[in-house]
Amino acid sequence: MRELPLLEQLEDTAVVVSVPLNVRFRGVEHREALLVRGPQGWGEFCPFLEYGPDESARWLACAIETAWEPAPEARRDRIPVNATMPAVGPERVPEVLGRSRGSVREVKIKVAEKGQSLADDVARVRAVRRAAPDAVLKMDANGGWDHREALEALRALAEFEPAYVEQPVADIEGLARLREAADKEGLRVPVAADESVRKESDPLRVARLGAADLIVVKAAPLGGPRNALDIIENAGLPAVVSSALETSVGMYSGLALAAALPRLEHGCGLGTASLLAGDLTADPLIPEDGCLPVRRVSPDPGRLDEFRADGGRRDWWMKRLSDSYQRLLARGERSGDAGHE
Ligand SMILES: O=C(O)CCC(=O)C1=CC=C[C@@H](O)[C@@H]1C(=O)O
Numbered sequence: 318m319r320e321l322p323l324l325e326q327l328e329d330t331a332v333v334v335s336v337p338l339n340v341r342f343r344g345v346e347h348r349e350a351l352l353v354r355g356p357q358g359w360g361e362f363c364p365f366l367e368y369g370p371d372e373s374a375r376w377l378a379c380a381i382e383t384a385w386e387p388a389p390e391a392r393r394d395r396i397p398v399n400a401t402m403p404a405v406g407p408e409r410v411p412e413v414l415g416r417s418r419g420s421v422r423e424v425k426i427k428v429a430e431k432g433q434s435l436a437d438d439v440a441r442v443r444a445v446r447r448a449a450p451d452a453v454l455k456m457d458a459n460g461g462w463d464h465r466e467a468l469e470a471l472r473a474l475a476e477f478e479p480a481y482v483e484q485p486v487a488d489i490e491g492l493a494r495l496r497e498a499a500d501k502e503g504l505r506v507p508v509a510a511d512e513s514v515r516k517e518s519d520p521l522r523v524a525r526l527g528a529a530d531l532i533v534v535k536a537a538p539l540g541g542p543r544n545a546l547d548i549i550e551n552a553g554l555p556a557v558v559s560s561a562l563e564t565s566v567g568m569y570s571g572l573a574l575a576a577a578l579p580r581l582e583h584g585c586g587l588g589t590a591s592l593l594a595g596d597l598t599a600d601p602l603i604p605e606d607g608c609l610p611v612r613r614v615s616p617d618p619g620r621l622d623e624f625r626a627d628g629g630r631r632d633w634w635m636k637r638l639s640d641s642y643q644r645l646l647a648r649g650e651r652s653g654d655a656g657h658e
């Protein structure tokens with residue numbers, strides 16, 4: 318980043334919102350976020366509530382980049398996306414898929430949810446196959462299996478010919494070991510790394526250790542689109558851009574990243590605005606025929622009021638903003654009045 322805006326500039330424009338989801342996703346039922354406004358438009362600072370200041374600082378760098386700096390040069394203006402299927406029962410699958418408009422070309426299905434079994438996963442995947450017979454399927458275990466469970470799951474899921482399984486086990490060495498074991502069995506299921514890229518101090522370790530066939534990249538946890546582009550280039554692996562469950566306003570950082578990528582081999586996980594029961598705009602980024610347009614979204618003032626979080630939640634987010642800002646300064650980012658008009 319060139320220069321950070323002053324903390325006061327961020328605080329002056331900050332609006333804290335809490336938007337309900339229409340289906341529980343990774344334990345979240347309300348998505349909280351702090352929006353800031355810079356010379357380029359709005360940015361969304363929305364680390365999940367349990368994240369500490371070091372991790373959150375990268376999300377703030379992304380919000381600032383999005384609001385204060387022009388997007389990296391775009392190579393496309395429409396992004397193919399996957400529908401995202403939370404760990405719901407099979408009976409809810411048609412309803413969730415129905416929230417995307419038109420045909421759905423790819424579906425990413427959550428598996429390995431705490432308290433559920435492999436049979437639950439297979440039933441959900443089968444229901445998706447039934448509802449979208451021609452769609453490419455992929456699964457995301459969020460590191461929820463151990464080695465033995467993951468191998469068993471890959472065997473059970475192979476019949477659906479997944480494009481990949483995301484983060485089947487939690488750690489990088491485990492991913493490498495699983496790939497080797499799957500290969501020995503002749504299981505042709507590619508492995509993607511997500512948490513092993515965005516939560517590691519060294520996002521390139523996965524690539525160095527040959528622990529994944531591809532990487533999942535998210536603009537916010539990786540410190541913004543430009544940093545994410547550098548990581549992808551240095552990793553030398555195919556990349557899938559995915560959301561961090563932003564509102565349609567924050568989704569722009571992921572769209573800008575996906576638009577700038579030299580190669581885009583898979584649908585991106587940027588269709589998650591359809592998991593929100595409300596959004597900050599009347600024209601949300603809902604996929605149509607498996608694609609999203611690359612466009613910035615400004616919040617509607619009425620909707621900002623509708624979803625505004627006040628009192629204790631606002632105080633909590635303002636403190637988080639300041640803590641994360643201090644971390645960015647401590648990392649050597651310079652503050653100035655960048656972009657001050
Ligand atoms: O990739 C997608 O289809 C949607 C985004 C998505 O799955 C996620 C968004 C935010 C937090 C993560 O737990 C989750 C993921 O693990 O990829």
Ligand SMILES: [Mg+2]
Binds near residue numbers: 457483484512
């Ligand atoms: Mg994931």
